[in-house]
Amino acid sequence: MQTKVSYLSDLKFNLDTWKRELRFHFNEMDTFEEKLEEIASREFSNNALIPLEHFQNKIMIEKDAISKLMHRCRNKMANINKADLSEQIDGRLHNEQHTLKDDMRTYIKMHYDLKEEMMDYFLKWL
DSSP: OOOHHHHHHHHHHHHHHHHHHHHHHHHHHHHHHHHHHHHHHOOOHHHHHHHHHHHHHHHHHHHHHHHHHHHHHHHHHHHHHOOOOTTTOOHHHHHHHHHHHHHHHHHHHHHHHHHHHHHHHHHHHO
């Protein structure tokens, strides 16, 4: 039973960490949107405005992805909180954890790729 409690505690720690990171990224996207609005308010050529629209679309897509991952984290936490510690661990929670872990890893890589791309854009136009 102690092993199960420790295992579930580790899962909760991962979920809490991911949720904090997702909230940070969501707020970061708000900051990037503000910078894009600052660029849009200036009178630049289409060379600046075409990528700007591209980034605005990517931010919307990323915020949607963040919302979906947050929802999955909340659902996973609910499953953990209602787990029956007297039952045999059947691997279900563990398998679900790996799927979410892989999705988080993919999301984080994509987030930082977008962030680098946007930072290069900001250096050019701000």
